[in-house]
Amino acid sequence: MRAAVMRDRRLVVADLPVPEPGPGEVLVKTLACGICGSDLHALRHAEQFVAASRRAGSVFTMDLSRDVVMGHEFCAEIVEHGPGTRRTLPVGTRVCSRPGLVRPDGPRTVGYSNDTPGGYAELMRLTEALLLPVPAGLPTEHAALTEPMAVGVHAVAKARLEPDDAPLVIGCGPVGLAVIAALRLTGARPIVAADFSARRRELAATLGADLVVDPARVTPWQSWREAAVWRDASRAPALPPWIPGPALRPAVVFECVGVPGVLDQIMAAAPKGTRIVVVGVCMEADTIYPMLGISKELNLQFVLGYTPEEFAATLGHIADGAIAVAPLITGRVGVEGVAGAFEALASPEQHAKILVEPWRA
Amino acid sequence: MRAAVMRDRRLVVADLPVPEPGPGEVLVKTLACGICGSDLHALRHAEQFVAASRRAGSVFTMDLSRDVVMGHEFCAEIVEHGPGTRRTLPVGTRVCSRPGLVRPDGPRTVGYSNDTPGGYAELMRLTEALLLPVPAGLPTEHAALTEPMAVGVHAVAKARLEPDDAPLVIGCGPVGLAVIAALRLTGARPIVAADFSARRRELAATLGADLVVDPARVTPWQSWREAAVWRDASRAPALPPWIPGPALRPAVVFECVGVPGVLDQIMAAAPKGTRIVVVGVCMEADTIYPMLGISKELNLQFVLGYTPEEFAATLGHIADGAIAVAPLITGRVGVEGVAGAFEALASPEQHAKILVEPWRA
Numbered sequence: 037m038r039a040a041v042m043r044d045r046r047l048v049v050a051d052l053p054v055p056e057p058g059p060g061e062v063l064v065k066t067l068a069c070g071i072c073g074s075d076l077h078a079l080r081h082a083e084q085f086v087a088a089s090r091r092a093g094s095v096f097t098m099d100l101s102r103d104v105v106m107g108h109e110f111c112a113e114i115v116e117h118g119p120g121t122r123r124t125l126p127v128g129t130r131v132c133s134r135p136g137l138v139r140p141d142g143p144r145t146v147g148y149s150n151d152t153p154g155g156y157a158e159l160m161r162l163t164e165a166l167l168l169p170v171p172a173g174l175p176t177e178h179a180a181l182t183e184p185m186a187v188g189v190h191a192v193a194k195a196r197l198e199p200d201d202a203p204l205v206i207g208c209g210p211v212g213l214a215v216i217a218a219l220r221l222t223g224a225r226p227i228v229a230a231d232f233s234a235r236r237r238e239l240a241a242t243l244g245a246d247l248v249v250d251p252a253r254v255t256p257w258q259s260w261r262e263a264a265v266w267r268d269a270s271r272a273p274a275l276p277p278w279i280p281g282p283a284l285r286p287a288v289v290f291e292c293v294g295v296p297g298v299l300d301q302i303m304a305a306a307p308k309g310t311r312i313v314v315v316g317v318c319m320e321a322d323t324i325y326p327m328l329g330i331s332k333e334l335n336l337q338f339v340l341g342y343t344p345e346e347f348a349a350t351l352g353h354i355a356d357g358a359i360a361v362a363p364l365i366t367g368r369v370g371v372e373g374v375a376g377a378f379e380a381l382a383s384p385e386q387h388a389k390i391l392v393e394p395w396r397a
Numbered sequence: 398m399r400a401a402v403m404r405d406r407r408l409v410v411a412d413l414p415v416p417e418p419g420p421g422e423v424l425v426k427t428l429a430c431g432i433c434g435s436d437l438h439a440l441r442h443a444e445q446f447v448a449a450s451r452r453a454g455s456v457f458t459m460d461l462s463r464d465v466v467m468g469h470e471f472c473a474e475i476v477e478h479g480p481g482t483r484r485t486l487p488v489g490t491r492v493c494s495r496p497g498l499v500r501p502d503g504p505r506t507v508g509y510s511n512d513t514p515g516g517y518a519e520l521m522r523l524t525e526a527l528l529l530p531v532p533a534g535l536p537t538e539h540a541a542l543t544e545p546m547a548v549g550v551h552a553v554a555k556a557r558l559e560p561d562d563a564p565l566v567i568g569c570g571p572v573g574l575a576v577i578a579a580l581r582l583t584g585a586r587p588i589v590a591a592d593f594s595a596r597r598r599e600l601a602a603t604l605g606a607d608l609v610v611d612p613a614r615v616t617p618w619q620s621w622r623e624a625a626v627w628r629d630a631s632r633a634p635a636l637p638p639w640i641p642g643p644a645l646r647p648a649v650v651f652e653c654v655g656v657p658g659v660l661d662q663i664m665a666a667a668p669k670g671t672r673i674v675v676v677g678v679c680m681e682a683d684t685i686y687p688m689l690g691i692s693k694e695l696n697l698q699f700v701l702g703y704t705p706e707e708f709a710a711t712l713g714h715i716a717d718g719a720i721a722v723a724p725l726i727t728g729r730v731g732v733e734g735v736a737g738a739f740e741a742l743a744s745p746e747q748h749a750k751i752l753v754e755p756w757r758a
Contacts, residue, residue, distance in 0.1 A: 091686065278500075278501070299687065314687060318688065321684050321685070322685055322686070325453075325682055328453050330699045331701055332453065338687065338693070340692055
């Protein structure tokens with residue numbers, strides 16, 4: 037099968053053996069697979085990526101001297117059932133799945149593994165028990181966005197929003213956009229979002245942000261403060277006379293950038309008691325000043341992935357239109373185009389999500 | 398009045414004018430005042446202390462070219478009521494107070510201020526509305542420990558412990574000991590605590606830790622894991638077959654060291670989902686690896702101080718014996734002895750809490 041392969045720190049097109057489904061597994065044809073920012077990071081900073089993963093408990097440990105087929109945001113079609121499968125979903129069914137194999141000796145990652153190719157290949161093997169059929173009528177390319185949008189749904193769930201919380205989303209790349217879409221499913225309004233890129237700000241508004249800020253022109257916190265004023269002043273907590281009003285609702289910030297220094301900026305600017313949900317994946321060392329956290333009693337909730345229930349619910353939200361993903365898709369490539377797509381994604385002005393369609397001519 | 402004064406980065410004994418109580422304030426005689434680790438830091442790293450405080454929102458901003466009288470853990474006696482006071486507590490009443498003045502134009506710090514001397518002086522002014530009478534029969538030196546013990550009560554409250562949480566206290570200086578004492582007021586057991594100092598480990602056991610670890614001999618996490626096994630196996634969550642058991646209860650770690658690097662160590666070693674309560678005050682830059690937090694979905698709750706209710710409750714707990722503070726007091730000095738006490742406190746083997754008694758001959 038043809039695949040875009042990470043080999044010697046580069047993306048090349050290669051012919052690979054078709055993966056064999058093990059017990060309880062199915063062979064699927066990849067219909068569409070999104071390119072994730074983590075894949076860009078894994079290619080550019082491969083050693084760092086592996087080292088960070090290993091120190092964090094060996095989540096994505098790859099042998100970089102061997103081939104890796106990335107791609108973990110996919111919609112696929114069942115081709116063949118392996119041994120010991122229940123075959124509830126017939127061949128030809130379109131499916132989504134969390135990007136992992138469940139095996140008796142432990143889980144395997146799909147997309148960051150030497151042995152389990154991801155969605156930048158024509159074929160993959162998946163665990164039958166994880167498959168979710170794609171609802172009829174839902175375009176394949178929309179279903180492929182289940183995984184990245186589930187990240188937003190999970191981050192918002194971990195934020196444990198209270199009715200009065202006022203959210204702020206820092207960074208409107210795919211992660212920030214997923215958070216905005218997930219916030220729209222809650223009552224947390226208005227949604228303030230910030231990004232230096234005009235294109236991304238436009239997408240943030242399309243996905244449901246109420247107030248979108250260019251941090252080069254105005255600080256996100258200035259806009260947030262205006263948005264976070266209590267509408268019903270009688271519900272606002274009383275401020276001591278020496279604190280200039282108006283009273284503001286509790287701040288919940290979603291850090292969706294994942295670059296060193298952003299956390300420190302947020303901790304320095306955040307009001308007292310702010311909850312910071314760290315969704316952006318920073319794989320490098322980062323410097324913080326604990327005194328900032330202490331003096332304002334900040335809370336940092338780091339988040340990763342999603343639960344099976346959140347993943348399934350996200351597919352449902354996309355199917356029923358509650359999460360409208362169409363504007364996110366800004367490009368489509370075949371396996372030959374993956375290397376170029378990685379280059380193109382470096383510029384936030386051009387793209388949000390590029391889909392790999394491995395069978396594309 | 399005589400006072401131990403921070404002047405030109407040194408502690409000297411000086412005669413200072415008696416502070417004048419403003420409207421709603423009282424003049425008090427300092428009976429006993431504990432030396433806090435933050436005071437040691439403020440003396441040794443004065444510029445850093447002020448810079449960190451300023452960036453964090455100007456909590457303790459002092460002009461280091463002017464005198465400062467530190468000391469914020471005190472028990473005092475009312476000497477004189479200022480103008481506009483209600484005089485509910487008569488002259489001669491022993492009192493505790495949160496170390497701050499409430500003024501119409503904003504709060505003032507007692508102990509980290511150029512204008513409001515703290516408890517290393519014979520006399521202080523305090524806000525009448527904040528005064529709590531010391532219950533009859535409670536030794537003055539025990540009442541003086543209300544402030545540092547309230548820090549532990551607050552940290553444990555901010556941890557929002559659930560019945561099954563298994564606590565671990567890293568560092569058994571005065572902050573860690575206060576956390577241990579506060580944990581004993583809850584049902585969170587067993588309490589595992591770690592410190593390199595034998596003396597501090599002994600105090601940790603005295604204050605109520607169930608299992609005390611020398612990190613030079615065994616990692617705190619090894620001991621914690623043994624202590625965190627579910628007693629009632631039927632209540633333990635089911636583990637997937639590839640995860641070696643036994644199942645462990647949720648970890649809540651109290652970081653009570655406040656030195657760069659400790660947070661990273663905790664984040665590296667903590668199990669998935671651990672809540673880390675940052676009580677130790679690290680005033681320097683610190684390096685973390687966000688990927689560690691992300692991959693394990695850690696939560697960091699930074700905490701500071703206490704609420705008025707927690708402060709009052711702590712005085713009550715000390716009075717009724719629920720928090721037994723006597724073993725913490727390892728020395729007593731007059732104002733001449735403050736500089737030497739600061740030196741002595743650098744060694745954890747010798748001391749926990751040294752009380753300054755400014756009227757001591």
